[in-house]
Amino acid sequence: MSAQLKEIPGIRQMFVTDLDEIIVIEQEVFLFPWTRGNFGDSMSSGYHCYVLEFAGHIFGYGVMTIGSGEAHVLTLSVAAGSQREGWGEKLLQHFICLAKAHHARSLFLEVRKSNLGAAGLYERIGFRKIATRTGYYPAMGGREDAIVMELTL
Ligand SMILES: CC(C)(COP(=O)(O)OP(=O)(O)OC[C@H]1O[C@@H](n2cnc3c(N)ncnc32)[C@H](O)[C@@H]1OP(=O)(O)O)[C@@H](O)C(=O)NCCC(=O)NCCS
Numbered sequence: 456m457s458a459q460l461k462e463i464p465g466i467r468q469m470f471v472t473d474l475d476e477i478i479v480i481e482q483e484v485f486l487f488p489w490t491r492g493n494f495g496d497s498m499s500s501g502y503h504c505y506v507l508e509f510a511g512h513i514f515g516y517g518v519m520t521i522g523s524g525e526a527h528v529l530t531l532s533v534a535a536g537s538q539r540e541g542w543g544e545k546l547l548q549h550f551i552c553l554a555k556a557h558h559a560r561s562l563f564l565e566v567r568k569s570n571l572g573a574a575g576l577y578e579r580i581g582f583r584k585i586a587t588r589t590g591y592y593p594a595m596g597g598r599e600d601a602i603v604m605e606l607t608l
Contacts, residue, residue, distance in 0.1 A: 526554035
């Protein structure tokens with residue numbers, strides 16, 4: 456019977472044992488990826504670290520901090536082969552619920568100025584652009600601006 460049950464993709468907390476798979480995706484989707492240490496530090500610091508999992512494999516993940524009434528999404532990724540299927544939005548909605556449950560009043564994130572796809576998703580969810588951080592990100596041959604976005608919760 457259980458062998459016939461369909462596995463349903465789900466969101467769960469990130470563990471250190473997920474890092475091998477996470478690093479592969481991270482290096483696939485970002486030109487300037489986070490390191491294993493960045494993810495390890497996020498977990499040991501008590502940040503809210505979650506993964507998307509299907510059939511025992513990770514296909515997305517995100518990290519958020521919450522404090523002083525503010526939440527910040529530090530990173531959000533969906534593996535290249537699973538993008539534009541609604542999973543990025545689902546993970547973001549999970550973070551929005553979590554931030555509300557912790558009484559955060561705003562959720563912030565930064566996005567590269569050139570990352571129009573991600574910014575479009577955030578705007579659709581209700582984020583608005585509130586500031587630009589000049590030269591915030593490393594880029595090929597220089598630096599790139601970050602657009603700071605806020606969702607009022
Ligand atoms: C940004 C990201 C997390 C979104 O997750 P996703 O699962 O692909 O997004 P969803 O399926 O939930 O939403 C798709 C919507 O987002 C926008 N979008 C996402 N990626 C896009 C792209 N490459 N080009 C254009 N629009 C894009 C569109 O509005 C799209 O809607 P549509 O498919 O109906 O046109 C994912 O694409 C990703 O990991 N990208 C690489 C890493 C990255 O840029 N992370 C964000 C850093 S701030």
